[in-house]
Amino acid sequence: MPQQLAVIVLVDVGNALESRTLDGNTYLFDNMKLQGSENQGSGELVTAINGSYWSDGSQASEQVLNWLPYSLGSIPPTVPRGYEAERARQTDEQALTELDHLAATSGTSGADAAAELSRIRQSAGRRVKTTRRTRGRLSGQKVLDVTGKVVSDGGTQAHSYPAPVITDIYGQAVDEKVIYPAEYGSPDLVTDGWYWSATVDTSRPGTYAYTMRIQLHKLVEQGGESLWEPVNLTCESKIRVTTEPKRNAFTQAGLGLLPVPPRAFS
Template sequence: MPQQLAIIVLVDVGNALEMKTLEGNTYLFDNMKLHGSEGQGTGELVTAIHGSYWRDGSQASEQVLNWLPYSLGSIPPTVPRGYEAERARQTDRQALAELEAMVNKPANQGADAAAQISQLQQTLGTRVKSTRRTRGPATQKILDVTGHVISYDGAAAHSYPPPVITDIYGEAVDKKIMYPAEYGSPDMVTDGWYWSATVDSTRPGTYTYTMAIQLHRLLLQGGDWTWEPVDLTCDSKIRIMSEPKRNAFTKSGLGLLPIPPA
């Protein structure tokens, strides 16, 4: 069975949008640090992939890579998938209750209507209009990094949508070392979509690849706030190493049980 290797792509979205580059604003991690991966937590990750072979030199199984992009300084990815929609519904219900209380308030107690309306606007927050150009967030309200709905004025700190990997290409793909594709999943953390690739582990060497990553920037257009897509790229590497398939407990080759230690 192929081994599943995970690569976390952590992006400082705010800085990346300001600098218009992912260089220096992307931090890569994988779960192969103890097996030879280098550059953990930097933009120079080299993912170690151990080729799995039988003693006769034939390939035992290919390896599988999974890329998971996250945003630094945003709402944690561990919250349920419908969190933003639920927060929007809660604030709508709260705003309706406040409006009802304001309407039913006696006339002699309604002198500060402007303050009440301002509070109502804060409760409602700011809704972002969706566009056809973006593959990221749908129509939702703007949240801060703590998950609270905010009335955005263009300067307040807000939570960015997670980065979206739109393509994986480059040397490793051109040389048919790995075969990437986007898959759907009911996983609540990956929001239903993730990129995965099988890797031909019979060809040792170091190969580069490029990820096309789409970020989203809040932009005021025609009086409406929208998420403007910004497409950037990020490079990384894989290093395929050759070694025979071994028993994980005794470290010896495969054969009939019991297998003596090597």
């Protein structure tokens, strides 16, 4: 049965957007450290993939790689699915309550009323305009900071970035048909229902590089509106495929009947 190998792609989105590169801004982890993976927590990860073969030399089993991208310094992906929408609804309700109070205060001067309206507008925040390239989870959401508070001025205030999105996986490992990557649908809401996965041909021992094309989103102000502008960058990683004979996990010997001590039949 194939083993599920996970590669976590953790991106410092703020620094990556500022420097326009993922070099030095990407931290890669996998669950094969005890099996020989190297450079955990850096941009130079080499994922160990241990294959096996039968006594006749044929491939015994393939492995499966899964890539999961996350943003460093953003709202954790483990919060409830509707967290952003719920926070936006709460600020809308608060702004409506304050408007009702302002309308009921008939003695407020024009200058004071204008100042109060400006404050309410700031506390309600601003929604990001939906574009053709930012439909889906980014559509019409308010901008939040890492504590979940609504950001009123996206151009100057610190804010939480959307999770990075892997849009393609290519390079040596793909060209030489060692891995076969594709994007799959998933019921896991943390990954927005999509994730990248690949089967690995473990009959091809060696070290192979591959490149991930990752899309980040930068908050920009355009025509008085806030927009998420896609920014496409790339980062490289490697896999190291090794093979060994298939053996019995209990005895560490070749496949066959388990040795049974004679006293077991007495």
